[in-house]
Amino acid sequence: MARMRSKKRKVFVKSTVKTPSVDHVTGDKIPKSIVFSRGKLPGPLKQLQKDLRKLMLPHTALNLKEKKRNSLKDFLNIAGPMGVTHFLMLSKTDAAPYLKVARTPQGPTLTYKIREYSLAVDVARSQLHPRCPPDLFKNSPLIVLSGFGTGEQHLKLTTIMFQNIFPAIDINTVKLSLCQRIVLLNYNKETKLIDFRHYSIRLQPVGVSRRIKKLVQSHNVPDLRSLQDVSDFVTKAGYGSESEADDEAATVTLSSDIGRVNRASNKSAVRLQEIGPRMTLELMKIEEGMCSGGIIFSEYGNGDGAKKEANHEEEEMDEED
Template sequence: MSSFFQEKKRNNLRDFLNVAGPMGVTHFFILSKTATSSYLRVATTPQGPTLTFKIHEYSLAADIARSQLHPRCPKDLFKNSALIVLSGFVSGDPPLQLTTNMFQNIFPTIDVKTVKLSTCQRIVLLNYNKDTKLIDFRHYSIRLQPVGVSRRIRKLVQSHQVPDLRNLQDVSDFVTKAGYGSESEADEEAATVTLSSDIGRVNRASTKSAVKLQEVGPRMTLQLVKIEKGLCSGEVLFSEYGKAGGKGKSDDEMQGEEDSDGDEDEEDQDGDHPEDSEDKDQDLD
């Protein structure tokens, strides 16, 4: 329902908070930018807490699609919530534990015994590097391919159009045409599962299918720099650049502390740097 909300430039945080409850919005993702860095704030409505991340590197979904030979984005890809996978988030560190709980609560829990496999179409991967204290954010689409079915047969079943057979002597020529074997594509390289229900027109129940992931973006490298008790305000529970327990500071004030500590922005090696575009920070979702 929140996807139909029409925001205006004069709207402020309180306006969004007032409609969050009726619309079923549980979390805010707020992007901001200073002179040298971009930030992502993840806040739980209505009373917090709020986690602030510095965006070291990012690539938009459009950038990911342009880098792929065959980008994949079915029309119903975003109809259902994504699955969440957390890697490297060890327990014991309170800020890291709070980060883990925050991201787990963003995505609905699933029951593996009753979940419909057809609704599992996306996966969000968060990988924490304890040495660099950076979090890699990746977003993939999930696709299944039946094991032991050639690419030609699979495309024939999935397509709603009759292929051009005018230049062939027999239908077997279409199946055995040079360049397409009878084996499925890269079945050995992908994990295979036995399906409990039908998915699509070619993946049938009780048959084996190869599970493959294709990145859809966006892609981000994040660093947790601050945790506030309230919704973008309140007591600072954690700060990467100063002592916790004080009043929350703005991104500009926090950037000043960062610069004074000699922490310089890293150059973006894989994606676009936040300084390169003023409007890119609006399209990360």
């Protein structure tokens, strides 16, 4: 009688970026994440998954190869050896798409319903001059949370989870040139919705014309054939006073030089440009463990409504798996 041998399930992970496990300045462990799906995702949500992986760079697996038979246990088995501290899990039910954010290996797990979302490509198409250079993703984004200081326990847990999912920074030692992205989460206590936004950070010197900026930033010799004198390059109408409107509230004095244009001796204006993805999230429940355990918080209360919603979601996931 032939003997059947069961094959072990494997998760194939390939990361394009090798990152350290410990911050060389603070000595703290650097949080790492993996973004994957539970169940089958439609095309737009697959792209959202790719956008989230890019957002989490460099401390994530950009090229994570999943298989349909992979279970949550498979991902937990590789989390320890790879130093993964957080899971971001996308799923889709008949009701709506969901995003789960969990701390490995024992939780807690926060489940969000994705009310609305826009892909990074959609955000870029809506802009006249989209800007997303590849070197933006060499360093982790800063995290800013607004409106979460209401004192409610579930909002405190949300704050702690998102603060710990990105590396902490030391304002005394951080290099300003490395701060090129920012993730903003804004909580609206009236609608109970969270606006999730992702921006690039750009510094521009105050009071300098656009033509001078380009001259300093590039190494190309400008075309002066149509000018009588080199001073015309600076004072010519339409260029000499072409500096962009400077918002005083967004003007800062740098502690060190950044690039060839932004000098510590001059003021610079901070510009934020959205690069996506964009999401509107609603916190549905918080579980003590990894997608299991006691319910700490539920939007439907802690009674039968919460259990019914949880059971419905689990049934949907089992069908997809």
